């Protein structure tokens with residue numbers, strides 16, 4: 001046992017001195033490797049955080065939303081439609097929602113204004129999402145000017161800032177009371193932006209949707225499943241982009257590995273030959289090579305993951321801004337809640353550390369299995 | 379100490395470039411003696427040394443080391459015998475660049491699992507003995523030829539081997555350093571080491587410390603000394 005530990009200690013000693021000996025090469029390797037891990041980890045973190053938020057969005061989305069179309073465009077829907085829809089069998093509840101987009105010229109961002117029945121929002125006050133607070137540089141109790149339909153301004157005071165856990169949905173959200181909404185947008189009484197339905201039985205959704213279109217041919221019921229499909233399409237498109245970035249990174253990584261795999265330098269081969277000649281076994285040499293690879297890949301791995309974590313969850317993924325841009329019109333600026341688990345980290349580990357270690361061990365193994373007498377012939 | 383019976387070594391057996399490097403060698407090497415293998419280039423000296431030093435296995439024939447048959451031992455056991463019982467001084471010295479002299483001397487002992495501290499003391503002792511203790515922390519590429527040679531000898535001695543094997547140790551040395559090397563050989567002989575040298579340098583095979591000169595030609599022994 002003692003012998004075993006001392007042998008390892010000596011071999012580790014050799015590994016450390018080898019690493020330091022080729023400092024420049026190893027540092028370059030770590031830099032490139034860290035960068036690759038950083039890219040891959042950023043994509044993995046981003047995609048999984050967005051997916052998580054999307055799942056949360058959908059869990060809270062109503063099962064059916066009924067919109068009215070006029071000349072092919074979304075228009076206000078009269079509230080008395082709701083009374084007739086409520087009579088359809090299977091419909092539990094119908095509610096009208098009032099909401100709209102507000103463009104803020106000073107920050108050039110769109111916000112979603114939504115009427116809330118929450119009695120905690122009296123006239124003159126609002127509750128805002130984090131993105132809004134950030135965009136307007138506003139704090140609680142700050143007042144924000146809104147330009148109304150006739151060019152005048154109303155000042156609404158921020159009463160509260162929404163929790164972060166659903167940032168992608170609530171980020172651009174401004175909740176206000178009906179009176180204030182109507183002052184800004186001049187919505188007539190008896191109208192809503194859309195209707196949301198509660199349905200008793202999920203299987204009746206399509207039947208109910210058909211009945212609504214029969215009853216009111218100028219409406220369009222949107223099912224949650226359809227929203228899901230739209231979301232999926234959006235995410236898939238983003239995912240596709242991410243895959244382009246990802247495959248670029250992996251390609252770079254393969255080149256790096258290939259170079260390392262084929263590029264066991266003459267000096268390294270000479271060294272392996274000498275060690276064999278002076279009595280090292282193949283396994284001793286493989287052990288040092290294994291440790292060398294492990295030190296390089298583990299340090300790069302952790303560095304890359306930490307940097308990616310900071311990039312995605314702390315700096316607002318600045319590097320991927322262009323790829324996410326389409327969104328930022330809808331959602332002015334949002335930061336993601338860290339969704340970071342064992343699964344992601346182990347996936348990353350198997351995508352980076354394992355192939356690297358394997359590919360560096362193989363050429364070393366080939367060099368280490370040469371006959372010891374070769375050292376006498378060079 | 380080492381006995382060879384009808385040893386043959388064939389390279390690339392069965393192929394068009396088949397080459398018989400050693401052909402029917404039978405010889406015994408006595409312990410605590412200096413034996414020199416002499417002969418023209420290509421006569422098989424290095425090949426014979428590598429068989430004697432457990433670095434390679436013969437194609438046929440038997441080799442006994444300290445009365446024990448080693449011909450058919452698996453590689454792991456051969457390595458074990460080699461690193462405990464043999465020390466090697468190579469023609470080009472073959473020191474590992476970029477590392478200190480001290481570490482170079484210690485390397486052959488690393489896989490043995492000797493405590494690092496003990497090993498270090500031993501290596502420092504050897505360097506002192508060869509008068510290069512002051513160079514312990516230098517890198518090997520800064521050394522002169524003579525200094526490199528002493529480091530190579532110290533490295534060969536680190537595991538306290540019974541046998542020292544040197545292949546053309548004077549090939550890169552001038553005559554003054556070559557003579558100095560033979561003095562080190564004398565010193566090792568008086569410490570009871572068995573020394574095997576391959577050389578066609580007269581300074582080596584004509585030195586008075588040499589007990590026996592074996593002459594080789596075309597893979598066979600011409601004169602068993």
Ligand SMILES: Nc1ncnc2c1ncn2[C@@H]1O[C@H](COP(=O)(O)OP(=O)(O)OP(=O)(O)O)[C@@H](O)[C@H]1O
Pocket residue numbers: 389390397399417418419420421422423424425426
């Ligand atoms: N691995 C090998 N494959 C094929 N031929 C080999 C191999 N190793 C050695 N030989 C051949 O065996 C012969 C003997 O080689 P060896 O190195 O033993 O000669 P030597 O007496 O040491 O010569 P020198 O004085 O030049 O060092 C040479 O002709 C050499 O080309």
Ligand SMILES: [Mg+2]
Pocket residue numbers: 423424425545546576
């Ligand atoms: Mg030779």
